[in-house]
Structure formats: structure tokens, C-alpha cells
Amino acid sequence: MIIYNVTVNIDDSVHNEWLEWMKSEHIPKVLGTGKFEKATLSQVLVEEDMGGQTYSIQYRSYSREALDTYYKEDAEGLRLEGFKKFADKMLAFRTELEIVDEYTVKFK
Template sequence: MTEQYIYEVTVDVDVTILDAWKTWIVDHVNHIVNLEKGNLFSKSNIFEVNTGLLDPTTCTKGRPISFVIQYWATSANSIPTYIQKYSDELRKDGLEKFGDKMKASRRVLVEKKSIHNPPQTSTFGYVF
């Protein structure tokens, strides 16, 4: 199996800028995925963290909302290339627009194993 590299950004967004940030982040992520004609990242996913499903007693009213953005690298070299050539300018763009109303952290994930359900049909169950 070829290793899949994922550049992951977690962002805590202040509720006072949430609507503007949600609009901006889609364009921002689209721009990143299209860098170098799409040769750095093949796709990206934007997730909102939902802590209420794990603990319904959690109150998030007024607290920052967390998002996770995953960029699927086309190769092991894509992430260092992105960081060296583009990340400073793109981070600056977010900071100029939203200042300290958003906080980001980053990490790189390396997929080691992908596990899937066996194929199934509605009549016969598992297909081998």
C-alpha cells in the first residue's frame, strides 16, 4: 500500500466571526487545493467538530467552534513544498482578516492501513 499523507489543520473559530469565516474558508481551501494546478493536494475535507455527540452535557454556547480541514497530499513531497512556498502568505491572509478570533494548529497524518466492510448485497449478505 502506498502511504497517504494528509495535512491537517484544526481551527478554533470565535462565534463572533463564524459566518464570515465559514464563507472565507471554502474559498481559502479551494485556492490551496488548486495550487500548482492541483498537483500538491488531490482534495480537501472540511469538518466541524461535534463534541455534543460524545457528551450531550457539553455546553458550547459562546465558546469557539472547532473545525478540522484535511488536505490529501498527492505525494510525500507535497506538504514540504506547500509549507516552503505558500503557507506563510496564506496564513497571513487569515490573520489579517480575523486576527486573534481564530487559532490554528497543524499536523501531518500518514495512513498506515485502511479497513473497509466486505462488499454486501441486500439478498446474499457478504460477497466474496
């Protein structure tokens, strides 16, 4: 399983608008591409020197091929929407993570 992680620092002046847009528009559009099975939106609990609020959005891809298809077919347009809306008020970087193993606690 591949996780496509997007870390975003958003300026406080547009934080609430950005967060609502992410929840109601952007994340549903990304999931609507059919290349991901789920998304997790998390706030990063570290204060940044640059200020603002930082979030991590982790999209679980169905496969490496699905993520590559997302890059080819969807990523540019969806990124552009955010850039047009929030331009110099946000900074984003992307990473890919591969799940090696998962563990759960078993209660007796």
C-alpha cells in the first residue's frame, strides 16, 4: 500500500476558509478520482517558525499504478485549484510512503 502524503502550512489569515475548502471540496474531489481508498486529515502539533497552521493529508492509494495514474490524470488540475484559491498563503510539499507492515493491539 502506498500513502500519498501532502503536508501543508496555511497562513492564519485564511486558515478557516482553507480548512472548510479541504473538507468540503478538495479531499472529496481527490477521493472522487477513484485512485484512493481513503484520506486522513491531521493537524501537525508542532509550532512552525514561519507561523500558520500545519496539516498532513494522507491519501491511501489502491496501488502504485493507481497513484501514478493520479499523477498523470488528476494531480496538476487539483493542485492548481488550491494555488488559485490560496496562492501565497500556503506552502505544500508531498511525500510518498510505503506501508511495510501494520500492527494492532489485541485485547484479551
